[in-house]
Amino acid sequence: MSTYTATIRWKRDPGTDFSRGQYSRAHEWVFDGLTVPASPSPHIVPAPWHKLDAVDPEEAFVASLASCHMLFFVDLARRAGHVVDSYVDEAEGTLEKRDDGKMWISAVVLRPQVVWGGDAPDEAAIAKLHHDAHEQCFIANSVTTKVTIEQ
Known part of the structure; x- marks a missing residue:
């Protein structure tokens, strides 16, 4: 049996209105020391709360x-x-x-x-x-x- 891991990192920007859903969903995926920018799909979460140059x-x-x-x-x-x-x-x-x-x-x-x-x-x-x-x-x-x- 093998196991696989991924670390997901997200942090709230204190300058956004979290309670109203107005915050960035951009985050990072970390695999074996490689960090990949990640975000929700722009088809799911409207701008500006996603990041187009990231993997969803x-x-x-x-x-x-x-x-x-x-x-x-x-x-x-x-x-x-x-x-x-x-x-x-x-x-x-x-x-x-x-x-x-x-x-x-x-x-x-x-x-x-x-x-x-x-x-x-x-x-x-x-x-x-x-x-x-x-x-x-x-x-x-x-x-x-x-x-x-x-x-």
């Missing part, structure tokens, strides 16, 4: 799924004897309201663009690599969000 939890969720998939895909390709030169994924998540009124990320679409070194595998082999990567991805196995892979 919804983006991080999408990135986590996409990153996990990529890591497994590249390793599975290597194990199958293929060479991956690059992998770029313009992943997208959809936030919507459930029937019970709660918001959730209902779907994530991965759009991996793979550049192969040498001979590329055929489409069936690539589809199998994506299927197997999805099946093995720890993050995908941890969520109920529908994950689709578009090639």
Whole structure:
């Protein structure tokens, strides 16, 4: 068993009207000594209470799924004897309201663009690599969000 940690840091600016919700939600995520600026989504919290040049939890969720998939895909390709030169994924998540009124990320679409070194595998082999990567991805196995892979 492994454990993973993250430190979340937020501090109220004393010059804001906290009781009226007029305060910055900008904060920091710290992972293994790396500090990442974080903020709520501008789709959720209006300006000026978010920070546009920071990662929001919804983006991080999408990135986590996409990153996990990529890591497994590249390793599975290597194990199958293929060479991956690059992998770029313009992943997208959809936030919507459930029937019970709660918001959730209902779907994530991965759009991996793979550049192969040498001979590329055929489409069936690539589809199998994506299927197997999805099946093995720890993050995908941890969520109920529908994950689709578009090639």
